[in-house]
Each structure stands twice: as structure tokens, then as C-alpha cells.
Amino acid sequence: xxxxxxxxxxxxxxxxxxxxAGISRVKVLPHRRLLSASTHGVxxxxxxxxxxxxxxxxxxxxxxxxxxxxxxxxxxxxxxxLIDREAGLxxxxxxxxxxxxxxxxxxxxxxxxxxxDDAEDVRLTFTVGVELECTLFRPAAEAGGPPxxxxxxxxxxTTSLLEVEGFATDAIAALDLAGVPVDQVHPEFGSGQIEFAxxxxxxxxxxxxxxxxxxxxxxxxxxxxxxxxxxxxxxVGGSTNGCHVHLSARRDGRNVxxxxxxxxxVTPEGGHLIGGILDRLEEGVALLGxxxxxxxxxxxxxxxxxxxxxxxxxxxxxxxFVPGQAGMGAEQSNIEVKPVDGAANPYLAVAxxxxxxxxxxxxxxxxxxxxxxxxxxxxxxxxRASGVRPLPADLGSALHRLESSDFYRGVFGDxxxxxxxxxxxxxxxxYGEHVPEDVADLVRWKY
Ligand code: GLU
Ligand code: MG
Numbered sequence: 342x343x344x345x346x347x348x349x350x351x352x353x354x355x356x357x358x359x360x361x362a363g364i365s366r367v368k369v370l371p372h373r374r375l376l377s378a379s380t381h382g383v384x385x386x387x388x389x390x391x392x393x394x395x396x397x398x399x400x401x402x403x404x405x406x407x408x409x410x411x412x413x414x415x416x417x418x419x420x421x422x423l424i425d426r427e428a429g430l431x432x433x434x435x436x437x438x439x440x441x442x443x444x445x446x447x448x449x450x451x452x453x454x455x456x457x458d459d460a461e462d463v464r465l466t467f468t469v470g471v472e473l474e475c476t477l478f479r480p481a482a483e484a485g486g487p488p489x490x491x492x493x494x495x496x497x498x499t500t501s502l503l504e505v506e507g508f509a510t511d512a513i514a515a516l517d518l519a520g521v522p523v524d525q526v527h528p529e530f531g532s533g534q535i536e537f538a539x540x541x542x543x544x545x546x547x548x549x550x551x552x553x554x555x556x557x558x559x560x561x562x563x564x565x566x567x568x569x570x571x572x573x574x575x576x577v578g579g580s581t582n583g584c585h586v587h588l589s590a591r592r593d594g595r596n597v598x599x600x601x602x603x604x605x606x607v608t609p610e611g612g613h614l615i616g617g618i619l620d621r622l623e624e625g626v627a628l629l630g631x632x633x634x635x636x637x638x639x640x641x642x643x644x645x646x647x648x649x650x651x652x653x654x655x656x657x658x659x660x661x662f663v664p665g666q667a668g669m670g671a672e673q674s675n676i677e678v679k680p681v682d683g684a685a686n687p688y689l690a691v692a693x694x695x696x697x698x699x700x701x702x703x704x705x706x707x708x709x710x711x712x713x714x715x716x717x718x719x720x721x722x723x724x725r726a727s728g729v730r731p732l733p734a735d736l737g738s739a740l741h742r743l744e745s746s747d748f749y750r751g752v753f754g755d756x757x758x759x760x761x762x763x764x765x766x767x768x769x770x771x772y773g774e775h776v777p778e779d780v781a782d783l784v785r786w787k788y
Contacts (some may be wrong), residue, residue: 617701
């Protein structure tokens, strides 16, 4: 979407790049540098672009030197958005380039663009809608004290919403101004938890919107004296934050996830896409979250999709099949990939899902039987019969699967996979043994 921002309205441009730790890093350009933002861009060191972990620990890989070398972060002016009219503040996502002007092999946004191009090459058009869950807090009563969730009312209740009504209405207006219109807002299950759902659009635009929406929501929260956390586990023992990805796919204009006359409710190709995503989930799940806490979240009964299976309306399955509703037609039918969370690099997460779906289509991977009950209630024999498997239990094992994945090395290239694994492996080695409360304190405000 071109948001048609007028350069005259911009006094400062945030040029943002989401790194392998899932953190948005930024350089700010004044008005007089706007034109050069999308030609020369900004200088980003290898370390900041590629190699920092969530705690700003600097890693190294054989291909990317942490000390010597620079990248260019080239702003994509077609995705530029005005986020504060009065302040003249705008935002744009950046692609990573080598100094010689060629795309850098670690650029996560370019990786997603390539996967989408691969899909277009086989005449599949994907769209993505995102459900962004986050948790609002009031500042701690005393310095160093525990943060206080901003709502206490019953889950999904009006009572809960009214506690943060000003934030919610201002957030809707601010998202509109930024060109990221929200489809629906609701108080979520947990204390302080609120969800913003965004309608479907092209995958790259949907991820840009997600990254931008987090900036906008953080700003509006601050204006209301609140802080917002997108971490997968904002409070240990409380409700977790997901970032579910709704995926639609069309071939020749036809929704492959809609065939009401078929037994599974999807076309044969729709089944292959589902089969492909499930088949690659063990090796790809480190790309869908990638923090130690992502695996604290991926437990049964959190509606986070901790089991590798799918089923219509099934909130405990990694893929919830969402059939079209009466009156809206089969066109609405889509799949929701639930294990994704806010610690991911969302460009890589969506690229990993679409690449796996394409692979399923190419190899005609049959989907397992749909699961119509909570998979954790199945016996071991029933799980085997339905092909239900657990996701890797922790970040260490998920990274091991990713590191040894020929498939994802083929999709993203060794330079990117090695850099991603290095940044996340540090997190696992440094914090994997810590109690989750300490890790939650460390990452609560980072994303
Ligand atoms: N909060 C849940 C999660 O961590 C999802 C709840 C829902 O299905 O909306 O994914
Ligand atoms: Mg939700």
C-alpha cells in the first residue's frame, strides 16, 4: 500500500530494520536527508544489522565479521508512513544492502520478498492477516517493583476495555493515521492483555504493517502513561502473547483453502500447503519465535498451537483451519498459524511459513487427518494415528533442528541461517537455564 505521505509533512524519518533477535533497530533522518533515505540509505554496522542478540551481546559468524564492515539500510519509500502529523514523524522499513549496492544475503525483508516471488512464479498468491496480542502495564508502584497489568476485569469483558478505553480509541485513530487500519480490537484473556487484528493483505505489506503497528501502539501507550509488552510471556504464569498469522492462498483467483464440497473443506492443493507447513514445523519453529520464552509459551492449554496438527476451529492445533462463515462465503476461509510470537523476526516467520507451504505444494505433501478435539486429550495411539507430534521442547532443540535443516538453508541461504542461529543460540546459552521470571524481566520491553 502506498500511504502517499507528503515529504513536506515529514520533519524526521525513523528508518527501521528488524534484526535476527526480533528487535527493531532505528536510525533517524532529518527532512533534508529524506530523498537520500531510499537511495543511499543509512549506514548500519554488521553487528547492529545482523549479529546482536536480545541483550545486545555481539555474536560472530564465519561470513559476517562483528567488528569490520558496514551495510546500507535502504528505506523503502513505498512503505513509508506518517505516524505523528504534529511532530512530522514518519517511519519506513529498511532493506539491507552491501556497500556495492547489491542486496545483503542476511536481509530478512528481502528474504520474504524472494519467497513471495517464488510463490508468484508458481501462480500462487498469498495474503496474510495478523493478530497482534500485547499486554499493557502501568508503571511499577516503586522503582524496581513488579509492573502492574493495566486491566483486571474479566477476560474479553467490557469492564476490562473500559479500564484502557482512552488508549484503545487513540490507538485506533493513530493506526488509521499511519495507514494501518485495524479490523478489530478486543481485551484478551489475561490481565492487561489486548489484541489488535489486521485484515489480509500482501505478505510483505502485512509484516511491515505489524512492525509499524508496534511502534504506533508503543507511542500511544506512553501518551497514556502505560507501557506495552509484545513479549511472548509478559508475566510468568499469566496469559501469553501470540502473533498469529492468518494465511490465505489463491490459484487463478480461487481460494485453495475453500472447497465446501470436499471432505476436508479445502482443495487438494490447500491440503498440500497445510501438509507442507506441518511437515516443516519442527525445523522452522525457531523462526516463528526464537526466544527462550517462546517455548515457555508453546505449552498445551495456552491456545498457542503447541501440537503439530490441524483442525477446523481447533485452538490447540498449530494450524487452526478457519472455514468461511455463513453470509461471508467461502472466500473468507483461511488457515491460522498459531505458534508465531512477538519475539520472532516477522519477515522470517512469514517467509518460513510460505516457503514450507510452497514446498508442500511442490511435493504434494498429504495433510494429516484433521484433529477435532484438544490434541492433549488424545492417547499416544490416537496421536500416532493422527500424526500429532509435539513441537521441540525448548529453544536449544529448535535451533538444532533449524541449523541442520537443508530445507531452510536452501530457502534463506547459509549466511542468513548461520547469523540467525548465532544470535538465538547466545540467548539459549545465556538464559536457557534461568528461571522464566528472570528471562521475562529481561525481555519484557525489548520487542
Ligand atoms: N494468547 C494465546 C497465544 O499465546 C492465543 C489466544 C487466542 O487464541 O486468541 O497464542
Ligand atoms: Mg487472541
